[in-house]
Amino acid sequence: MNTFLAYIADNLGAIGIALAQHIGIVAAALALAVPVGIAAGIALAHARSRAARTAVFYLLGLGQTIPSLALLALAVGLLGVGLLPAIVALLLYAILPIARNACTGVQSVPEATRDAARGLGMTNMQIIRRVELPLARPFIIAGLRTATVVTISSCALASLIGAGGLGDFIFSGISLFKPEAMLAGAIPTAMLALAADWFLGRWAARGHAVR
Amino acid sequence: MSFLQFLHEYDTSLLIALAEHVRMIAIALAIATLAGVPLGVWGARNRRAGGIVLAFANVIQTIPSIALFGLMIPVLALVNRGIGTFPAIIALVLYALLPIIRNTMVSLLAIPHATLDAARGLGMTEGEIFRHVMLPLALPGIVSGIRIAATMSVGVAAVAAFIGAGGMGHFILRGIQTTWPMMTIAGAVGNALLALIVELLLEWVERALTPRGVRIGAERSA
Numbered sequence A: 001m002n003t004f005l006a007y008i009a010d011n012l013g014a015i016g017i018a019l020a021q022h023i024g025i026v027a028a029a030l031a032l033a034v035p036v037g038i039a040a041g042i043a044l045a046h047a048r049s050r051a052a053r054t055a056v057f058y059l060l061g062l063g064q065t066i067p068s069l070a071l072l073a074l075a076v077g078l079l080g081v082g083l084l085p086a087i088v089a090l091l092l093y094a095i096l097p098i099a100r101n102a103c104t105g106v107q108s109v110p111e112a113t114r115d116a117a118r119g120l121g122m123t124n125m126q127i128i129r130r131v132e133l134p135l136a137r138p139f140i141i142a143g144l145r146t147a148t149v150v151t152i153s154s155c156a157l158a159s160l161i162g163a164g165g166l167g168d169f170i171f172s173g174i175s176l177f178k179p180e181a182m183l184a185g186a187i188p189t190a191m192l193a194l195a196a197d198w199f200l201g202r203w204a205a206r207g208h209a210v211r
Numbered sequence B: 001m002s003f004l005q006f007l008h009e010y011d012t013s014l015l016i017a018l019a020e021h022v023r024m025i026a027i028a029l030a031i032a033t034l035a036g037v038p039l040g041v042w043g044a045r046n047r048r049a050g051g052i053v054l055a056f057a058n059v060i061q062t063i064p065s066i067a068l069f070g071l072m073i074p075v076l077a078l079v080n081r082g083i084g085t086f087p088a089i090i091a092l093v094l095y096a097l098l099p100i101i102r103n104t105m106v107s108l109l110a111i112p113h114a115t116l117d118a119a120r121g122l123g124m125t126e127g128e129i130f131r132h133v134m135l136p137l138a139l140p141g142i143v144s145g146i147r148i149a150a151t152m153s154v155g156v157a158a159v160a161a162f163i164g165a166g167g168m169g170h171f172i173l174r175g176i177q178t179t180w181p182m183m184t185i186a187g188a189v190g191n192a193l194l195a196l197i198v199e200l201l202l203e204w205v206e207r208a209l210t211p212r213g214v215r216i217g218a219e220r221s222a
Helices: A002-010 A012-046 A050-064 A068-079 A083-107 A111-119 A124-161 A167-175 A179-205 B003-009 B011-045 B047-062 B065-077 B085-109 B113-121 B126-163 B169-177 B181-209
Strands: none
Touching (some): A012 A124, A012 A167, A012 A179, A050 A083, A068 A083, A068 B169, A124 A167, A124 A179, A124 B065, A124 B169, A167 A179, A167 B126, B011 B181, B065 B085, B065 B126, B126 B169
C-alpha cells in the first residue's frame, strides 16, 4: 500500500498526462461515432424495408463480436501504429450501440405524433429535429452510455499500439511485474468508466426534457 | 513470406493457441453458467437481492478487461497463482456473470402472470411450475445470456495473453512486440473468426431451444 501511494506521488504528473490522453482518445472517437451513429440510426429507422434494417443490424452485430484487441491489431495492419488506428478502431466499435439505440428511439415515436407534426406543416427535416430526436433522447443517451463505457475500457488496450493513455501504466506494470504501476493505470481507468457510466445514467434519468 | 506460408509454418502453434483459447473460455463459461443461472433464479424471486447482485455484476463489467487482469496479479500472487490461466479464468468468470444473471432474471420475470396462474389452476406444484413452465419459457433467454457471455469471453480471453494465459492473443502480442504484422493479423483474424463461430453456433442453439409457440417474433435480446 505504501509503495503504491509513493508511486502515485512520484508519478502524479505522468498519470495526469496519461489520463488526459485517455480522455482525449475516447472523446475523439466518440465525437466521430456519435453523429455517424445517430444519423445511421435515424436513416435505418426510416428505411422502408424492414428486412433491410434487420439485415444491417445483424451484420453490425456480427462486426461487434470481433474482439476489441483483434480490431486494434487489425487497424495496425492497415494504418500503422499510433493515435489514428486507435481512434478509428474505437470509433468503429462505438457506432453500433449508438446507431441501434437511435433507431429504437426513433421507432418508438408513435405514428400519430408524427402525423400531428405533419399536420402542423412541419417538413421532414423539422419532424426529425424537433419531434423525433427530442422524443428519442433517452434511448440515444442510453446508447451513448454503453458506447462510452466500452470505449473507455477498450482504450486501455490502445496503449499497446502506441496511442498512449492509462494503458501505458497497466502494460508496463505487467511487464515489469510492478503492481503499483499497474494499479496506477487500472484504478483510474476503472474509475473513469464508472464515473462516465454514473454520469450518463443520471443524465438519462433526468426525464424527457422536451423543449 | 506470404500469409498462407505463414499459416502453414505456424499451423501447430496456431492450433495449440486455439485449443488454449477454447479451453479457457469453456471452463470459464461452465463455471459462470453454474453460478449465474441459480443467482439469476434467486434474483427473480427476491427482487431486492437481484438488484444488489446486478449492481455488483455491473460494476465488474465496467472495469476494463486489461485492468481486471492486472488487478488479479497482485491479489492472486498472495497464493502464488498471479499469472497464467488461473487468474485469466477467474477474470473471465467475473465478466461472464453479468449477462448470464441478467438474462436469467429478465426471462423469468417476463413470463406472463396469466401463464403461471393457468399452471397453478391445473394443479401443478411450485416445483412442477418451475420445471415444466418457467424453465422452458425462460431457456432461450438464458441461452441468449450465455451466448453474449461467450462471444465477449472470446475477446476478453485474447487480452489474457498479457498475463501469460496463452491463446490467440499470444500471436497478437508477439506480433506487436516483434513488429511482425503477419503474426498480429493471424492472431486477430483467428480471434475474430472464433468469436463469429461461437456467436453463430449459440444463436443456432438458442433458436433450437425456443419452444415452437414462442418462436414468433423472437427478437435478439440485449
